[in-house]
Amino acid sequence: MSSIGTGYDLSASTFSPDGRVFQVEYAMKAxxxxxxxxxxxxxxGVVFGVEKLVLSKLYEQGSNKRIFNVDRHVGMAVxxxxxxxxxxxxxxxxxxxxFRSNYGHNxxxxxxxxxxxxxxxxxxLYSAVRxxxxxxxxxxxxxxxxxxxxxxxxxxxxxxxxxxxIGKAKQAxxxxxxxxQMKDMTCRELVKxxxxxxxxxxxxxxxxxxxxxxxxxxxxxxxxxxxVPKDVREEAEKYAKxxxxxxxxxxxxxx
Amino acid sequence: MERHYMDSxxxxxxxxxxxxxxxxxxxxxIGSDSRASMGGNYVCSKTINKLIQVHDRIFCCIAGSLADxxxxxxxxxxxxxxxxxxxxxxxLVKAAASVMKELCYNNKEELQAGFITAGWDKKKxxxxxxxxxxxxxxxxxxxxxxxxxxYIYGYTDAKYKPDMSREECLQxxxxxxxxxxxxxxxxxxxxxxxxxxxGGVEHVVIPGDKLPKFHDE
Numbered sequence: 001m002s003s004i005g006t007g008y009d010l011s012a013s014t015f016s017p018d019g020r021v022f023q024v025e026y027a028m029k030a031x032x033x034x035x036x037x038x039x040x041x042x043x044x045g046v047v048f049g050v051e052k053l054v055l056s057k058l059y060e061q062g063s064n065k066r067i068f069n070v071d072r073h074v075g076m077a078v079x080x081x082x083x084x085x086x087x088x089x090x091x092x093x094x095x096x097x098x099f100r101s102n103y104g105h106n107x108x109x110x111x112x113x114x115x116x117x118x119x120x121x122x123x124x125l126y127s128a129v130r131x132x133x134x135x136x137x138x139x140x141x142x143x144x145x146x147x148x149x150x151x152x153x154x155x156x157x158x159x160x161x162x163x164x165x166i167g168k169a170k171q172a173x174x175x176x177x178x179x180x181q182m183k184d185m186t187c188r189e190l191v192k193x194x195x196x197x198x199x200x201x202x203x204x205x206x207x208x209x210x211x212x213x214x215x216x217x218x219x220x221x222x223x224x225x226x227x228v229p230k231d232v233r234e235e236a237e238k239y240a241k242x243x244x245x246x247x248x249x250x251x252x253x254x255x
Numbered sequence: 256m257e258r259h260y261m262d263s264x265x266x267x268x269x270x271x272x273x274x275x276x277x278x279x280x281x282x283x284x285i286g287s288d289s290r291a292s293m294g295g296n297y298v299c300s301k302t303i304n305k306l307i308q309v310h311d312r313i314f315c316c317i318a319g320s321l322a323d324x325x326x327x328x329x330x331x332x333x334x335x336x337x338x339x340x341x342x343x344x345x346x347l348v349k350a351a352a353s354v355m356k357e358l359c360y361n362n363k364e365e366l367q368a369g370f371i372t373a374g375w376d377k378k379k380x381x382x383x384x385x386x387x388x389x390x391x392x393x394x395x396x397x398x399x400x401x402x403x404x405x406y407i408y409g410y411t412d413a414k415y416k417p418d419m420s421r422e423e424c425l426q427x428x429x430x431x432x433x434x435x436x437x438x439x440x441x442x443x444x445x446x447x448x449x450x451x452x453x454g455g456v457e458h459v460v461i462p463g464d465k466l467p468k469f470h471d472e
Contacts, residue, residue: 103338104353104392111342144378 011127023131024124027154030133031080035210036167036201037066039077039137040177040194041149045187045218046139048077049194051167051202054209067215067227071096073106073140075217075225079167080134080154088132092116109140113150113158121156131155135166140225141218169201176200187218191228195236196243212237271295271441272305273403274316275431276373276383277415278396279424282452283373283381286428287316288403288436289444301444309335312451313351313374318401319388324368327358348374352384352392360390371400375451403435403442410434421450425459433466 008014009022016022037050050066068076068089076092078085095115099107116138124131135153142148151166152158162182165173176197182190191214198212214233217225228236271292276285287305292298307315307328315331317324331354338354339346352372359366370386385391385398397415399407411431419427425448432446446466448459 102353102357103347103350104356105347105349108342 012124012129012131013127021124024155027080027131027133028135031135031154031166032168032170034079034081034134034167035207036165036169036173036198037077037079037137038163038165038173038177038194038197039139039149039151039161040163040180040182040190041139041147041161042182042185042187042190042218044147045141045190045216045220046075046147046149047187047190047194047216047218048075048137048139048214049198050077050079050213051169051198052211052213053207054211057209061211065213067213069225070112070138071100071107071140071225073142073217073223073225074109074112075139075215076136077139077213077215078134078136081132082134084132085134085136088116088120088134088136091119092138106142108142108145109138109148109150110160112140113138113152117152117156117158119156120152120154124154124156137161137164137166139217141221141223143223147218169203172201173197187216187220188232191216191232192236192239195233195240199237199240199244212240271403271439272318272401273399273407273432273435273439273442274305274318274371274401275399275404275411275428276316276371276397277419277424277428278373278381278383278417279419279421281381282375282421282450283383284421284424284428284448284450285314285316285371285373286432286446286448287401288432288442289447290442291321292441295441298443303444304447306447306449307332308456309351309372310339310346310374312345312376312453312456313348313372314449314451314456315351315355316371316373316400317368318370319368320366323366324370327355327366327368327370330358331355345376347376347378348372348382348384349376349379349394352386352394355386356390356392359386359388363389369400371398373451375453377453381451399431399435401442403439406438407431407435421452425450429461430467434469436463436466437469437472 008016012023035051035053039048070076070092096107123129131154138150140148149161150158151164163177214228274287289302291300291303305317309332334354335346335351369388373383375381385393436442446461450457
């Protein structure tokens with residue numbers, strides 16, 4: 001596994017002899033402990049899906065959202081320390097708002113993700129602060145630039161994607177995402193696949209109940225980022241549950 | 256009217272001026288006179304440039320206090336330049352106009368300058384924006400400004416047609432400038448015109464004696 005950082009991991013302002021900044025790596029570990037979030041970009045929009053683990057039956061349904069609205073046309077799905085993520089969503093909101101105030105139009109997603117990534121990176125430079133313990137996926141849809149998807153991690157780099165996953169089951173989710181032909185799909189088709197992937201990667205044994213948070217932005221919503229409407233969500237969850245049962249059945253047949 | 260009144264109160268060098276910008280099919284033509292005056296009696300310069308280029312395909316026409324206008328356009332040019340490099344693409348005309356507007360609005364107590372921002376961008380093609388004294392931003396198919404503009408509202412309202420050809424638009428702009436310069440004592444000199452299209456930027460200068468003449472000249 002990872003080597004022990006003995007002595008070189010006490011602050012973000014120290015390199016280890018083999019050139020690593022351990023504090024940043026530990027921050028990424030925090031993300032890996034959180035439940036999965038995925039974002040996929042298709043022909044006419046972007047869909048987010050988050051596996052929100054329900055730790056107590058007393059929780060109000062729909063609380064502790066992990067998908068945020070950053071601007072009318074931009075959504076953000078997070079994994080990692082939720083408090084850190086909330087603070088970053090405020091940063092992103094301010095960036096988008098200032099941009100519109102100065103330049104009169106919607107902020108392009110590439111620029112927004114670079115600005116927020118620069119902010120996240122700043123916290124990896126000093127010993128007085130700790131890096132942010134969250135990764136997040138930003139998605140938007142614009143008439144001219146089309147759908148865009150970017151991911152920012154605690155080291156402060158932003159990457160553009162067609163599909164990405166963050167959190168504990170990110171490897172399994174990535175495998176599932178790679179099977180999809182997302183460039184040819186529409187949002188309506190994709191929303192069902194996203195629900196299915198979350199259901200597949202959810203570990204029934206270790207984590208019990210979970211709530212599926214789904215949101216989208218695209219032509220189907222006229223460029224506005226919003227949570228998926230109730231009927232679409234129910235259809236997607238039904239599709240996901242049915243697909244899982246089919247796979248169970250086919251497994252039994254093989255035996 | 257308001258601008259004409261304000262100009263005579265400007266201390267120092269002002270551009271009692273005529274400026275305009277007109278969209279046509281495929282581009283935009285901006286024009287101005289070239290006189291800078293002080294106190295309404297003395298001509299400081301007969302050959303001043305009031306068409307400032309703030310980016311490859313975006314120009315600003317200035318009216319009002321020359322010092323204020325130059326300060327604002329210099330700042331705006333820097334901000335737009337930086338913005339364009341960060342975006343890795345040419346700036347939208349709307350973005351440039353917004354930058355001007357923010358500067359005018361946030362400093363409205365100190366400044367006394369109005370602008371017309373016009374240009375071409377890939378997203379919306381040719382556009383004209385007027386940024387008034389207090390920082391109002393308005394998008395229009397064509398607009399006129401400066402003290403001389405008061406004399407040509409009738410002409411431009413009557414003669415403007417949407418989707419003109421380049422030649423028709425050039426004639427329209429030249430006539431408008433000539434008429435205004437003919438009646439406004441603080442507008443004059445030569446007529447500067449710039450034609451902005453996707454392909455590039457072309458300057459046309461028409462000296463005073465080559466301007467179109469009307470019935471009483």
